[in-house]
Amino acid sequence: MDAPKVKIYGLVAEFETPTQIVDAANQAREAGYTAMEAYSPFPVMDLHEAVGFKRTMLPTLAFFGGLTGFFTAFTLTTFTSGGAPSFINPFLPDWFYYPLNIGGRPLNSWPAFIPPEFELTVLFASITSVFGMLLLNGYPRLYHPLFNVPRFSRVTTDRFFLCIEAKDSKFDLQGTKQFLEGLQPYEVSEVPE
Amino acid sequence: MATEVSPKGPDLRPDPQPPMVGGNHSFDSMTEKITGVIFAATPKGWIVGFAIAFMILQVLLVSVTYLVYEGIGIWGVNIPVGWGFDIVNFVWWIGIGHAGTLISAILLLFNQTWRTSINRFAEAMTLFAVACAGLYPLAHMGRPWFAYWLLPYPNTMQLWPQFRSPLEWDVFAVSTYFSVSLMYWYIGLVPDFASVRDRAPNQLLRMIYGVLSLGWRGGSMHWHRYETAYLMLAGLSTPLVLSVHTIISFDFAVANLPGWHATIFPPYFVAGAVYSGFAMVINLAVPIRHFYGMKDFITDKHLDNMAKVMLATGLMVFYGYGVEAFMAYYSANEFERDLMMKNRVFGPYGYFYFALIFCNGLMPQVLWFQRVRSNEAALFLISLVVNVGMWLERFVILMSLQRDFLPSSWGQYSPTFWDISTYIGTFGLFLSLLFLFCRVLPMISIAEMKHLLPESHVHSHKDSHDHSDSAHGGSH
Amino acid sequence: MATISDHVRTNMALVQRISFGVGVLGLGVSAVMIGFEKKEFFESYLIAFIYFFAIGAGSLALLMIQHVAGGAWGFSIRRLLEAGSRTLLLLAVLFVPLLFGLPELYQWARPDALKDRIIELKSGYLNVPFFLIRQAIFFSIWIGLAYALSYFSRKEDETGDESIGWWFKALSGPGLVVFAVTVGLTSVDWAMSVDVHWYSSMYPVLFAFGCILSALIFHIVAMILLYQGGDLEKYLTKNYLRDFGSFLLGFIIFWTYLTFSQFLLIWCANLKEEVPYYINRISGGWQIVTIILAIGHFALPFLFLLRRESKRVRSSLLIAACFMLLMRFVDYLYLLGPSFSPKHFHLPVSQVTCLLGIGGLWLSFFIYQWNLYPPIAARDPRALKEPVHGV
Structure with missing residues (x-):
C-alpha cells in the first residue's frame, strides 16, 4: 500500500448492530489497542467499558x-x-x-x-x-476528523463505528486495517486528519 | 478525501436490509419520521395556527406595554386584594410547567419508558409555561427594569434582599427551576441536533444544527458521561420541582391569614401542579399526534397512563380540599370557620368554589373507567375542565383576601379588561413558542426512542448484564 | 416455585418463639406497671402501638400501591406486604387496652372536658362514642381490605385466573382513597388530639406517609433477612436492592420535606395557638430528640444512601434499614412524647416494656402470617416477565 498523502487520524470500522460494536470493542481492547473510541447513535450499555474507559467521576x-x-x-x-x-x-x-x-x-x-x-x-x-x-x-468541538468520513454521518441514525486512532502505539495502517476487517465490519475507512 | 470538511448527507449505498421493529419502525425510519418534520415544507395548518397564536401574542404585548406606560392601576388589584389575576395566573402557569419536569425526571428515575416519546415536548411546555409565569411577577413590579434588584448582589446602596420572605425564595426557586429545566432540555436535545445535522438537506441547516449539537459525535465515553449527567439532572430536578411549588405555596401559607395559613399547602400545591400539568400535556398531545401523525410514538397507552396520573393527583387535590374543610372545623378557630363557610363556600364568589369542586373533584372521577381513558375526545375535554378547575382553585384561595379579620376592611375584587387581556395574551406567548418548537426542533427524543427498539439491546455471549442496569448506570 | 431456605426457616421458627415469649413477658411486666403509673403506661403503650400499627397499615398501603402501579419491586415483596397487612388483625386486638385509658391520654375524653371552650367547639367530632364508632369502622375497613387482597392472592395461586388482576386493581384504587381518609382521621384521633388545642392540616398527610415509610423500612429488612439462601436469592440482586435503596432514599427525603414544611410554616407564623407544639419540642431536653431526628432520620441516611454502592450492597442496605427502624421509633417518640410530658424529657421504663411486648407479639404474628402463603406470588402476571433484573 502507498504511503498516505495526508496525515491519518485513524481507521474507522462501521458496524450494523450494538452487539457487533460491543464485541468489536472488546476484541480490540483485548488485542492491546488503547487509543480508540466507539461511536453509536444511542448509549449502548457498557460500551465504554468494552472500549476500556472507567466510570466517570x-x-x-x-x-x-x-x-x-x-x-x-x-x-x-x-x-x-x-x-x-x-x-x-x-x-x-x-x-x-x-x-x-x-x-x-x-x-x-x-x-x-x-x-x-x-x-x-x-x-x-x-x-x-x-x-x-x-x-x-471536550464539547463544543464543531470540527472533528471523523466528520471527514462520509458514512460517519450515519452514526446519528443507525450505524456504529469503532475508530482506532493513529496515535496508538500499536497502530500501523496495514496491520490495524487487517485487524478491523477481521471483525466483520460493514466497511473500514481511513480517517484523514 | 482530505478536502471533505463537513459531514456528507445521508447515505451513499442503499441499505441491504433495513432492520424492522415491531413491524413498524427501524432506527432509520424513526429518525426519518422525527427529523422529517423539520425539513418538510411548512404545513398550511401550521401557518394558520402560528398566525393565530402570534396575533394573540400581540394582545400580550399591547397589555404589557400599556401596563408599563400607565402603571398597575389598570389592573383590578387594590387593598384588600393586593394580588389578583397576576398571582393566580403565575401559579397556574408554573403548575402547568411541573408536569414536564415530572414526566422527564421522575418517570425516568422510575424507569417508566413510556415517558420517552412525550418528554421532549413536555419539557418544552415546562420552559414556555415558566416563561409565561415569570412575566407576571415582573409585570407586577410596575417598574420591571428594576427587576434585578431582587437578586442578591453587592450594590452601592449596601442593601440585601429580605431572605426571610417567600417572595425572595421565589426568586431563587423560579430562576433555578428555569435554568435547570433549560439545561435539562438542551442536553436532551444535543444528540438529536446531531441527527438533524447529519440529515440536513443543505449547508445552512447543517451549520445551524451542527453548532447547536456542539459537534456531538456519540463516543462511548461521551454517552456514558452524558447519561450520568442526564440521570443526575433528573435526580436533582425531582426535589427541585417539589421545592418550586412548595415555595409558591409558602407565598400564601406564610401569611397569617385564614384560608392561607395551612400547613398542608406544600404537598397539596405540588399535587395540584402536577394535576394541571398532566391535563395540559394531554391537551397538547392529542392534537399533536393527530396533525403530525405521531400515533406510533404517542400511543393510546400514553394517554391512558397520563389519565391515571391525572386521576391520582386529582384525588390528592380533592383530599386536600377535604382536609382544609375538616381542619377549618377542627381548629375551632372562628376566623378559620368563617372563612371556610361564610367566605369560601357561601361568600360572594361561592359559586366559584362549587365550580371548583365539580371541575377538580367530581368530574375527573369518570377517569376511573377504562372506557373514558381510552376515549381521546373525552380525555381532551376532561383535561380542559381540569385546567379550568385548577385555575379556579388558585382564584378561590386568593379570594380569601376579600375578607380578613376586620369587616370594616372587607372588599371585593373584580378583574379589569387588562387583567383578562394579559391572561389571554400569555396563551399567545405559550402557543407561539410551542408552534416554533414543533417546527424547528425534534419533537420527540430520537436517541431515547431508539433505546425502546428491541434491536438496541446487546446480546453478548456472556449475557451477564441486563438492560436496566444501563438505564441506571450513572446514578449514584 | 421459590421456597425459603432451610437455614432461614430454622432461624425464623426460633425468632418466632423467642419474640412470642418476649411479647408475653413484655406485656405482662407492662400490665404490672399500670398499678404504679397508669398514665405513663398508657402513654408508652400508645407510642409503641402506633409504631407497629404504622408498619401494618403501611404494608396495606404499599400493597395497594404496588397493585395499582405495577413494577418488579412490588412483585418481589408482595407476600411480605400481604403478611404485614394481615397483622392489622392482631393490632386491632392490641388496640383494645387503649380504650381503658382514654381519659388518661386525651383531655377531651375527660368528664370535665366541655368546660374548655375550644374542646366544646370540637366536641361534635371529639367525643368518646363517636371515637369508638370511628375506630370500629376503620379497623373493619383495613382488616377487610387486607384479607380481601390476601383472599384473591390465594385464589390467584390456586386457579391462575388472570381476571383476578381486575379485583386487585378494583380493590386497591378505591382502597387507597379510603386508606388516606381513614388513616388521616386516625392520626387526628390518636395523636393530634393529644394536644387538643393544636391543629395542623399537614399532620394527616405526614402521619399516613410515616406509615408507608415505616412499612418500607421494615420490609427491606425482612426481605434481606428472609430471602437469603435458596432460590429467593434472585430477588436480592444488586438491581433489586438498588430499587429499594432508591425508594428508601426518596422516601426519607420526602419525609424530611413534609416534616420541615410543617415546622417552617408554624415557625414563620409564630401564632400562639400553634407554636407551643414546637416550643415543647425544642426545649426541656426534647431538643436532643429533635436533633437526633434531624441527623439520624435525615442527614446520615441521606448522605449514606447517596452513594451508589450503599444501595446495592446487601449488608450496607440492611444496616441502613435497621438504623432507620430505630429512627422511626425516635420519630414517634418525638410525635407524642413532648405532648405527654412537656417541659422535661421523659422516657419511662414502661416505654421499653410496651415496645418489647407489642413488638414481640407482632413479630411472631407476622412470621406466622408469612408462613401461611408461598413466599412468592408465582402466578402474578409479573412473574412471567422475569427476569427483569439480572445479576
Whole structure:
C-alpha cells in the first residue's frame, strides 16, 4: 500500500448492530489497542467499558458542586442578615452586613434560609453536572476528523463505528486495517486528519 | 478525501436490509419520521395556527406595554386584594410547567419508558409555561427594569434582599427551576441536533444544527458521561420541582391569614401542579399526534397512563380540599370557620368554589373507567375542565383576601379588561413558542426512542448484564 | 416455585418463639406497671402501638400501591406486604387496652372536658362514642381490605385466573382513597388530639406517609433477612436492592420535606395557638430528640444512601434499614412524647416494656402470617416477565 498523502487520524470500522460494536470493542481492547473510541447513535450499555474507559467521576464533581452551592447560599443569607456568630460580624465588610428585624424574628432565621440554600445547592450541582459533562467530553468541538468520513454521518441514525486512532502505539495502517476487517465490519475507512 | 470538511448527507449505498421493529419502525425510519418534520415544507395548518397564536401574542404585548406606560392601576388589584389575576395566573402557569419536569425526571428515575416519546415536548411546555409565569411577577413590579434588584448582589446602596420572605425564595426557586429545566432540555436535545445535522438537506441547516449539537459525535465515553449527567439532572430536578411549588405555596401559607395559613399547602400545591400539568400535556398531545401523525410514538397507552396520573393527583387535590374543610372545623378557630363557610363556600364568589369542586373533584372521577381513558375526545375535554378547575382553585384561595379579620376592611375584587387581556395574551406567548418548537426542533427524543427498539439491546455471549442496569448506570 | 431456605426457616421458627415469649413477658411486666403509673403506661403503650400499627397499615398501603402501579419491586415483596397487612388483625386486638385509658391520654375524653371552650367547639367530632364508632369502622375497613387482597392472592395461586388482576386493581384504587381518609382521621384521633388545642392540616398527610415509610423500612429488612439462601436469592440482586435503596432514599427525603414544611410554616407564623407544639419540642431536653431526628432520620441516611454502592450492597442496605427502624421509633417518640410530658424529657421504663411486648407479639404474628402463603406470588402476571433484573 502507498504511503498516505495526508496525515491519518485513524481507521474507522462501521458496524450494523450494538452487539457487533460491543464485541468489536472488546476484541480490540483485548488485542492491546488503547487509543480508540466507539461511536453509536444511542448509549449502548457498557460500551465504554468494552472500549476500556472507567466510570466517570461526574457524580463526585456534582456532589462538591452542590456543597459549594449550599455554602454559598448559607454564607449569603446568614452573614448578610447578621446571623453569623458574633465574633465574625466585626470582620464582615459593611456591604456584606445588613441585619434586618423582620417581625421580631431572630437575625439568624435559619429555618427561613433553608429554601434559598436548597435552591442554590440544586442549581450549582446541576450546572456542575451539565458543564462538567460537556467539558470532560471536550464539547463544543464543531470540527472533528471523523466528520471527514462520509458514512460517519450515519452514526446519528443507525450505524456504529469503532475508530482506532493513529496515535496508538500499536497502530500501523496495514496491520490495524487487517485487524478491523477481521471483525466483520460493514466497511473500514481511513480517517484523514 | 482530505478536502471533505463537513459531514456528507445521508447515505451513499442503499441499505441491504433495513432492520424492522415491531413491524413498524427501524432506527432509520424513526429518525426519518422525527427529523422529517423539520425539513418538510411548512404545513398550511401550521401557518394558520402560528398566525393565530402570534396575533394573540400581540394582545400580550399591547397589555404589557400599556401596563408599563400607565402603571398597575389598570389592573383590578387594590387593598384588600393586593394580588389578583397576576398571582393566580403565575401559579397556574408554573403548575402547568411541573408536569414536564415530572414526566422527564421522575418517570425516568422510575424507569417508566413510556415517558420517552412525550418528554421532549413536555419539557418544552415546562420552559414556555415558566416563561409565561415569570412575566407576571415582573409585570407586577410596575417598574420591571428594576427587576434585578431582587437578586442578591453587592450594590452601592449596601442593601440585601429580605431572605426571610417567600417572595425572595421565589426568586431563587423560579430562576433555578428555569435554568435547570433549560439545561435539562438542551442536553436532551444535543444528540438529536446531531441527527438533524447529519440529515440536513443543505449547508445552512447543517451549520445551524451542527453548532447547536456542539459537534456531538456519540463516543462511548461521551454517552456514558452524558447519561450520568442526564440521570443526575433528573435526580436533582425531582426535589427541585417539589421545592418550586412548595415555595409558591409558602407565598400564601406564610401569611397569617385564614384560608392561607395551612400547613398542608406544600404537598397539596405540588399535587395540584402536577394535576394541571398532566391535563395540559394531554391537551397538547392529542392534537399533536393527530396533525403530525405521531400515533406510533404517542400511543393510546400514553394517554391512558397520563389519565391515571391525572386521576391520582386529582384525588390528592380533592383530599386536600377535604382536609382544609375538616381542619377549618377542627381548629375551632372562628376566623378559620368563617372563612371556610361564610367566605369560601357561601361568600360572594361561592359559586366559584362549587365550580371548583365539580371541575377538580367530581368530574375527573369518570377517569376511573377504562372506557373514558381510552376515549381521546373525552380525555381532551376532561383535561380542559381540569385546567379550568385548577385555575379556579388558585382564584378561590386568593379570594380569601376579600375578607380578613376586620369587616370594616372587607372588599371585593373584580378583574379589569387588562387583567383578562394579559391572561389571554400569555396563551399567545405559550402557543407561539410551542408552534416554533414543533417546527424547528425534534419533537420527540430520537436517541431515547431508539433505546425502546428491541434491536438496541446487546446480546453478548456472556449475557451477564441486563438492560436496566444501563438505564441506571450513572446514578449514584 | 421459590421456597425459603432451610437455614432461614430454622432461624425464623426460633425468632418466632423467642419474640412470642418476649411479647408475653413484655406485656405482662407492662400490665404490672399500670398499678404504679397508669398514665405513663398508657402513654408508652400508645407510642409503641402506633409504631407497629404504622408498619401494618403501611404494608396495606404499599400493597395497594404496588397493585395499582405495577413494577418488579412490588412483585418481589408482595407476600411480605400481604403478611404485614394481615397483622392489622392482631393490632386491632392490641388496640383494645387503649380504650381503658382514654381519659388518661386525651383531655377531651375527660368528664370535665366541655368546660374548655375550644374542646366544646370540637366536641361534635371529639367525643368518646363517636371515637369508638370511628375506630370500629376503620379497623373493619383495613382488616377487610387486607384479607380481601390476601383472599384473591390465594385464589390467584390456586386457579391462575388472570381476571383476578381486575379485583386487585378494583380493590386497591378505591382502597387507597379510603386508606388516606381513614388513616388521616386516625392520626387526628390518636395523636393530634393529644394536644387538643393544636391543629395542623399537614399532620394527616405526614402521619399516613410515616406509615408507608415505616412499612418500607421494615420490609427491606425482612426481605434481606428472609430471602437469603435458596432460590429467593434472585430477588436480592444488586438491581433489586438498588430499587429499594432508591425508594428508601426518596422516601426519607420526602419525609424530611413534609416534616420541615410543617415546622417552617408554624415557625414563620409564630401564632400562639400553634407554636407551643414546637416550643415543647425544642426545649426541656426534647431538643436532643429533635436533633437526633434531624441527623439520624435525615442527614446520615441521606448522605449514606447517596452513594451508589450503599444501595446495592446487601449488608450496607440492611444496616441502613435497621438504623432507620430505630429512627422511626425516635420519630414517634418525638410525635407524642413532648405532648405527654412537656417541659422535661421523659422516657419511662414502661416505654421499653410496651415496645418489647407489642413488638414481640407482632413479630411472631407476622412470621406466622408469612408462613401461611408461598413466599412468592408465582402466578402474578409479573412473574412471567422475569427476569427483569439480572445479576
